[in-house]
Amino acid sequence: MTIESSPSLFDIAPSLAMEGEDRTPLLPVRHPNQDLFICDVLDAIPKDDMASMEHPVFSLSTKPDTRMRRYEHNGNIIEIIPSGKGLATIHDKDILIYCISQLVAKMNHGEQPGRTLRLQAYDMLVATNRQTSGAGYRLLTDALTRLRGTTVRTNIQTGGIEETRIFGLIEEARITRKTFDGRMLDLEITLSEWVYRSVISKNVLTLHRDYFRLRKPFERRMYELARKHCGMKDEWKIGLELLQKKCGSNSPLRVFRSLVKKVCAHDTSHAHFPDYAITMADDIILFRNRLSLNTKADVIVPVRDAPYIDPETMHDAKTVAPGYDIYALHDEWVSWWHDMGKPELKSPAGAFIGFCKKRHERSPIR
């Protein structure tokens, strides 16, 4: 899998303020302009076709989930063993996503980052759209405990030799606290070899900025799946039962169905789901790429009709045009490209960077 660029959909999926009774409100945006990446950790397992299957590693439940999960495929086994504190939840994954994004950002600057990251707890909380209260920090330590405690065991058979690997999602976390005034927490997280390798080999996908604003855990999981399977394609279909499996939901199918139904209904009326529109009919869930929907054909340009801009370039664009919403700039640039009659570009990346640079020089945002 390779990196894909993330389109901006703020125009079609507007942030919704609180409203009326029927709502699954998106959480408020606390920290704009942050690029976030995700890596499907299981993709990092070498030499087997299991990597292409998704197995839910993270719990959707809010209650501690201490059940072991076991997946078997062609004689290969993956087991996910929670600690006494329970399986890492999809919210705990936020922390991983943040760490991964930090790594990718460093790599995009040409650095070769190590496995250990040093962070300010506050930055992380803000970036992952969490509260920065005492509870926020307490939850952070709980989350790190769960990440550390969740064990993954795999056996991979290649050429008659069986290799078993046992590891956690993170290797170590250290929290340093200045107690005299109770402020400032330093955080040191060592990623597991597994996650690290996945990032280094760029098995990452960009996430929509609204990902962290999805409140329902299984909604987040659905987005991840759609991101991975639908990607830039027009649409992607999946049966309810399989979706539940891939989500890792433990509810009975009928309860899961009603949950999905609610999400679909809300998306139809409010278009809150990032990047993709979801509908369900006869237990088939259909994800349609919003960019292809042409709901606002005069404003939104279908993505397949735009020069490809890779995430690195998007990142560079941010540095040449600081303060700008680069996704909005990208949209603008694509419309300009259409207005020009879609000229063939020798280097779309260079052209886009040039566009951003010019914009910044003309009217810099202070």
Added chain:
DNA sequence: GTATAACTGATGCTACCACT
């Protein structure tokens, strides 16, 4: 800007209930 406590509200899952 950073941190806390106390409160309100939302979550997935389970157990239970009412119906064919």
Added chain:
DNA sequence: AGTGGTAGCATCAGTTATAC
């Protein structure tokens, strides 16, 4: 017996007021 709905549980998330 099978189906679908939902109240309640343990937990997490958001808001407000307050402090430095």
